[in-house]
Amino acid sequence: MEKRTMKKVLAAALATAMVATMAGCGGSGSSKGSDASADTSKKVTSVSDIAINEPGVDATGYEDETAPEGVQAGTEFHYWSNYDIPIYCPWMDNRAAVLSYQIYSNLLVKYKGDRNDIRGDLAESYEVSDDGLVWTFKLREDAKFSDGCAVEAEDFIATWDVMQQYQPRPFSSVASYEAVDAHTLKVTLSAPNPTFIYELPSQRIYGVVCKDELEKYGPEDNRSAVGTGPFYVEEYKTGESFKLKAVEDYWNEDMQAHIETVYIDIIADENTALMGLMDGSINCMNTVDIEIMNNVIDNDLTLALIEDRENPFWLNAAKVEVLKDPIVREALCHMVNWDDLSALVYDGLYPHPNSYFTGEEAPEYSSKYDYDPDLGVKMLEDAGYKLSDIKFEILADPDFTNLEVAMVQQFNDLGLTGITTVTYDGATCYGMLKSGTYDSFPCHNGYDPESPLTPFTMGLIEGGTQPCMFLKAADPDKYAEAEALYNAAATSGDLETFNDNMNKLENLVQEECLALGGLQVIRGYAFTSDVRGAYISPVSSEIQMSFLYMAE
């Protein structure tokens, strides 16, 4: 009898524990968070129901609403960052971009993140000489740093002197710069560069800092990080959060912030950030994780999709002898079924783009990339290769492991069992990328419509980040041809010539099958329902928080 009682008690205890566990697992259908269903027409049931957000359009879906005048007293906005930014001077750390977008400004601004709407910011006007070499910017006289000091041309000189030591890329076409007077800045280019306007003068990550503070504290001290943006850093708790305050009566009325206090909360774990979004302690997060996006939709939170980069699988012919043969590279390109991979690994969210290079100007795929595994196998056999001769290892960072495994499985199923994959952490991958000690690596092409030369700067120029794109090892003559096209594009006097050379260069890279193609990454931005005015640039994912406001 006593034994029976004992069993009952134990069973009851176990049942209670299991019920408690299930309750925990059950999620929160009744989330207190936001509801995209406030307007039933916006109700979505899956990520694929959401259209890609256009630049210059409010990602929260309230484009028709009017933003309030000035700063909304008492409003707070919590944004998620999964890493700390110990030093946030604009030249220090590319990861600081989310902060730089808010606390710095530049000569020009991509208004609401739209590259087709470039307006004056610190510059009230600018002129370009007829030969396209000399750019003269006239600075606003009322512009101020967050500490109240007036902005002068010498501040740019001091900032750029430091910046080009840390970030040389935006200065690649700059021959010299000088302060003509306190409010006039002259930049001379070494060759005409039609894309110059999209980079050094308009990227907020290259924003200006106060010369006096910079000279006093040096380039690696946060006390030098005094910017001209619509927000300033009021408090930084290392490893915890940044507290940004809106500048009252900001000198640029168009960019006046509405949220009084913005917190950038440092949360290492994406799932915790999701919980924060669900309990309302975080107002916005972004992710490329399909599962997180599905959770956002399941919990009736607002989700916007932004186009990000593509990640072709670059083939390193310098490391793997067999990859020097263009037939092998093309044969491999025929063997990957990208649509299946996208459907299998990412619920079909990440589409297979028609090019290595995203954007309207990108070239079309050639037939070399058509999925035809039989043709691929036949090409290899006709060229005298055994399938077992094709041996290389695909280096994967943890964000892409699933994709790599699925892709390798496709090769293995066709008999190419010598193709394997290995996962390292992101930093190791980056180190191996720079040193070229890998066989194949899925790396974003660096392509941004606003800086279309970047992937080639990284891939064609010696010492670049992506020596995988070097044609040298595969075909020196083609490499010389590519280099000539790059130089012609970089020194084009007008956009038309530039685009023409770029298209030829992109076609050349694709026709050489230097990569196995890749998936177009889509970045999801999740918001609580009370957020309005989120304008996000595609690819760079720049979010200008000065336009954000909270619903009444």
Next chain:
Amino acid sequence: MLKYVIKRIIMVPFLLIAIAAFVFILLNLSAADPVLMMMPSEYTQEDYDATAKEFGLDKSKPEQFVNWVVDAVQLDFGTSYKSKAPVSDEVLFRVPVSLKLALITTLIMIAIGVPMGVMCAVKQYSVYDNIVNVLSKFLASIPGFWLGLMLIIVFSVDLGWVPSHGMNGFKSWILPVFTFLLPYLGNYVRQVRSAMLDCIRQDYVRTSRAKGQKESVVIFHDTLKNALLPIITLTGGTFASMIGGAVMIEQVFAFPGIGLKVLEGINNRDMPVILACTMILALFTIGAQLIIDILYAVVDPRIRSTFSKKKKDNTPKLATEGGIK
């Protein structure tokens, strides 16, 4: 006793240097070149050499290690390869966070675990003992990260009682502490029970009862006091492992502790950060072990007597011992 403590303290720096050397060698076996990782997308050989010199990476490995040790003694752990900020600034402020988390958890673990374990031992095979036993096994087998997320869903998202993350006041410590505590508690209770049962069956306990001592005296004075040795070992070891082992808790609850920094350092191949964190964690582990050893000596007269000055022995010696010829 003092000699015993001094002897243990003298060993600490040697242990730390040995650990540092071990970690340093392991890190240098990594494939990635730290200078390369710090370079911008475009650089010249001069830039590379200048960066290597700036971070002392142009010197031989033994030289690098000696320089690091000399600086570390002055609490200068170098500059982070990733952020370029002083490692001391990035790491030292995290120590109190991890320490506080581990300390609170340990205290609660003792407060709950010892009485529960004692009760289980005293009422062995009772309903209470069986329930606690099952519950302990259940708790000990729950993965911390999963438990954390479940607790957040229930208590933060659904009920809204406590914050889901961050360190904002008393409430924000509740979930991390309990997430950390529960799996440890399950194991702790079982160990305390086991230690008590070992003692409770001893002859001196039976004798004590036979002499008519009150049950409370038998349990708390005669049994628990003697069961303290394994409990102290367990508590100290648990505390030491908690300081460095809170990575999951710190990750899930966004607590800027030292465990999270180690993880970040490892992910970034940031050698100065990894070395600094490892040394701090080693120091706390060694410190905890030292305290355990001292407590051992306090609690156990046998250990104390080993290190006490030998008193003149007046006891008559047997002929076989050379006393009487």
